[in-house]
Amino acid sequence: MMVARLTDGHRDEALAALPEWTLDTERDGIRRSFVFADFNAAFGFMTRVALIAEKADHHPEWSNVWNRVDILLTTHDAGGLSLRDVQMAQAIEALL
Numbered sequence: 478m479m480v481a482r483l484t485d486g487h488r489d490e491a492l493a494a495l496p497e498w499t500l501d502t503e504r505d506g507i508r509r510s511f512v513f514a515d516f517n518a519a520f521g522f523m524t525r526v527a528l529i530a531e532k533a534d535h536h537p538e539w540s541n542v543w544n545r546v547d548i549l550l551t552t553h554d555a556g557g558l559s560l561r562d563v564q565m566a567q568a569i570e571a572l573l
């Protein structure tokens with residue numbers, strides 16, 4: 478799939494609309510940590526994200542420790558942050 482890294486202007490605009498997400502300049506992606514009541518809630522969230530990711534064919538880099546889920550969104554095919562990451566972050570926000 479043809480996908481381009483976001484320009485500086487577009488990433489500023491995207492990040493302004495995603496206040497909970499921070500830019501990881503080393504990976505050129507966006508990150509957010511989520512804390513839930515317990516493992517059940519965290520894993521339920523991961524399951525919902527996984528279904529969206531598979532449908533979109535765009536997959537998070539993530540880890541889970543008990544009630545915590547850390548997500549990094551970056552586009553390997555583009556070598557950095559793309560619109561697909563922004564769209565995935567928006568879809569994740571809509572689950573909360």
Ligand SMILES: C[C@H](O)[C@H](O)[C@H]1CNC2=NC(N)=NC(=O)C2=N1
Nearest residue numbers: 534535536537551552553554555
């Ligand atoms: C072949 C398949 O479409 C690609 O490998 C997709 C799958 N999921 C992906 N996920 C992410 N985060 N970045 C990608 O570049 C990517 N590419």
